[in-house]
Amino acid sequence: MTSDPGKMSCAEFQAQLPDVIGSGVDANAHPHLKNCELCRALLADLETIAEAARQLFPGVEPPDEVWEHIESAIKKGD
């Protein structure tokens, strides 16, 4: 494995991604990306997915019946 980040292979860069993404470090500034369109596209896609995830599956309240069933079961000693 090369010690020069700019000379990393795609495999080496991508192996680091799980730690880099979300660490607070700007992954886009990584030297490997200067000359690697493939990994730039990968990182952009992963960021797009993570960003889009915030809008997914809006939180919803359970219907009141759920509590009624819980309460009824508690009364019965379940």
Added chain:
Amino acid sequence: MVDSPSPTQRANGTQKIGVNDSPSTPPAERHVNRATTGSTTAVDPELLSRAQAGDHQAFAQVYSLHKRRIYSLCLRMVGNVAEAEDLTQEAFLQLHRKIATFRGDSAFSTWLHRLAINVVLMQLRKKGLSLISLDEAMEPTADDSPSRSFGAPDLALSGAVDRLVLERAVAELPAGYRLIFILHDVEGFEHNEIAAMLDCSIGNSKSQLHKARLKLRDALRAQSREGARL
């Protein structure tokens, strides 16, 4: 007799917004329930103590504070309203049986999520899905792994991702990947919290999340190619 004031009306008044749930936060302040918007809600330690002592009204308040997140988690995992209602009910009944054993070693919401996750995973096992335990959730089979694409001419996702398409892709993820993705990217839990919920390392949580995102990328690009062919 058990009193039955509507828990919906009691959710307010005991919430603390913006509590930091980092590991260094004192246990009394770590009873956190973050809303899906990213804000946080803490369970008052006194309320928790009363619920642990068998105070039914206090338990109803704990339910009110956490019902939305637990129900949403169940619904996101199983994708079926009736099933999610049953799982929520089972999770809170288990909470009622076990709440006295909570000792504050982790945040209460982390502990409750862990309990709910086990209920969900048990259900998935009953349904015969390829998921037996949390360990298996964290170690999907080789067939479930995302593809690698070093050196291949690649197609980047174009612009914004269609929400419904992404939701479908998430629903089709292997349950273990789906769980990590929902907990981190949708619900906003940190890796240290997920590691505590799933009894795994932080590194494992990061690695599985990365694989989940790669799987989603595969699915979205496949969908994009499909759309381009039509």
